[in-house]
Amino acid sequence: MERVKTKTAKSLLYLFLILLSALCFTPFYLMLVNATRSGNEIMTSFTLVPGGSLAENWKLVTENMSLGRGFLNSIFLAVCNTVLVSYFSALTAYGLAYYKFPGAKVIFTAMLIFMMVPSQLSLLGFYDLCNQLGLIDSYIPLILPSIATPATVFFLRQYILSVMPKALLEAPRIDGASEFKIFHKIALPIMAPGIATMAIGSFIGSWNSYLIPMLLINSPEKRPLPVMVAELSAVRDITTNLGATYLVVAISVVPIMIAFCFFSKYIISGISAGSVKE
């Protein structure tokens, strides 16, 4: 009797999960299907069967944009952003969590306040600043600000406080390790799962970012992928280019999936390991 009960419960659970994953997967699948159909077909009908216009769409894409260049730009920006966010946020979070110094509280509060200001608000000022500094049409304003990401710092500070007891730092200190060495050898590996979580977010955020690159970048060859996609959908009447746009979007999702696969593995292994075994 008991066994039957768990079996029905389990099958219900699985059914629910299958439904959920179908729900998540369908829009994605539709995007793939639409990537193989002509703009006209997409506008006029709806189907789950792939069409025959993949080659035509691909031709439109290669004719109208330099996909490889856009990919390179986007990957460069996303990787730089992710590395900077991960390292410097971890460093700041570690400092705020384990060092007692005057003003630590003030800094932390200031960060919390900045977290609540939407970035769109500072857009105009940011543009003017970049303009005054002569940084329009350059990657510096797209990469450098990621060193200071209050939300990530906040998350990592809370995270490290919960996973790493202070005693763990005393051992290397007694053995004579420098403070940076302690951070690199002890704190960073322990924070890795938290960092990975934040890194996924920042990678995807940077990969998808559109407004700021659109405003700051003027040269076509420096544009990241999302700005190029917008250009592609603009170059011709929407009916002719819709399929091609879907195709580029479908292709541009690939790196995100790769990044996600790798990082999520990292998170799971990190969470199940942990520093202090109980």
Add this chain to the structure above:
Amino acid sequence: MKKLIAIILALTLALALVACSNNGDSKGNDTSSGSNETNGNDTSNGEDTTGSQYKSVDKIVLWTLSNDLKQFAERYTELTGNEVEVVVFDSADFATKINQTLGTKSKDVDVFVGEPQMLPNFFEAGFSADLSALDEQVKSRLVGYTYEAGKDADGVLRAISYQACPGSVIYRRDIAKEVFGTDDPDEIGKLFASFSSIEDTAKKLQEKGYTIFGDTGALRWFSNSSSPWVNDKGEIIVDQDRLDYFDCAVELYQKEYVAFAPEWSAAWYASMAGPLPMHAEWSAVDEVAGNPTTQIFSYVMPSWGALIVRDNAGDNKGLYGVCSGVCSFFGGGTFLTINEYSAHKEAAQQFIEFCTLDDDTARWWLDASNGDVVSNLAVLEENRNYENESFGNQKTYDFFMGEMDKIDYSLVTGYDDACKDAFGAAIISVQQGEATKEEALKNFYDLVIATYPELSIPADAPINQ
């Protein structure tokens, strides 16, 4: 560390894959079916052109909204050796980009484009350089309304267009013959001559199972028929014609004379090639397949809309005709203007001259774009007698030229978009039974005045009677 290396390797691999396939696949795809005929890319007619009148100048940067000007730039480079870097932006963000960049007096762009409704803002902000050196030429050689639209509030010419986009009613000749016994554009034009005749026409069409428009939004193009939306005294004008427009839109809606397939919806596109289900709204055609079907008789759109109908006509190709409606109108069009802060104004002006005032360019573009209506009067005149196969051998250029002459630019004001939107919203609220006509009109005035507090309601307004 190993994992980090793995990630980097994976990304490089993905990158390499994409980069390789990017180059390798551009050949051998010519088998694609149904390629669109508007995308003609042949950049020359073979004839000798007058490249010599152009000086060798610095490279300029052009910001635009579509690929059209890329073709112009390629041809310009080919003929003159001067370089133009064309950057295309999505139209949704274009005004933001221009405002941001030129707001800081940037020299990064030399020439940028604008649609008629964007231009007044650009002029007012001081972004567009004075082009009055070309005033005489533009006035005498280009379509009149484009000259008017390119002038700022003080009458200084600041933008020039290579296109003209006069409006038209695009109708189905076969349905016209069946229901009205003729497909002559003059005769069909009479059916659309006033809002009351449109109601009659719609009724007759419905009796035969057809619908007159996709939805009542088509009528909005006729909202400037007799007086401007705002007069010299700053009063919002709702004259008898606008009230007729209001009543007509409500009548067509309530009696189901339209197919309820809004412009740009999937069903609307599908309707150009054949029957469609009623009440499709924004859903895909398959989803509403059970609804009774109908065919749409006509579309009201500027000249570029006629090309959209032509390109989506499918089996109905050649069955369309164009005629005039309640009034002549225009919509859209790409205007070129020079950045006030540009360091290459001379080069920029030369490129604009090439695009707009060169007869050879206009001749070439008319061909390369496969039917765009150019703004060059001489070239339009040359094509006046061209019989357009896609429109049942109608002389479409002749028709569009006639329409352009009838456009009354003095009826255009900077408040038009806001007024039209608010009036449209008022109509919808009555159609859907949310408000009475009086309430809706009051809401219309309130909405416009909330947007533009300097405007007022005249004493003889319909709501005061």
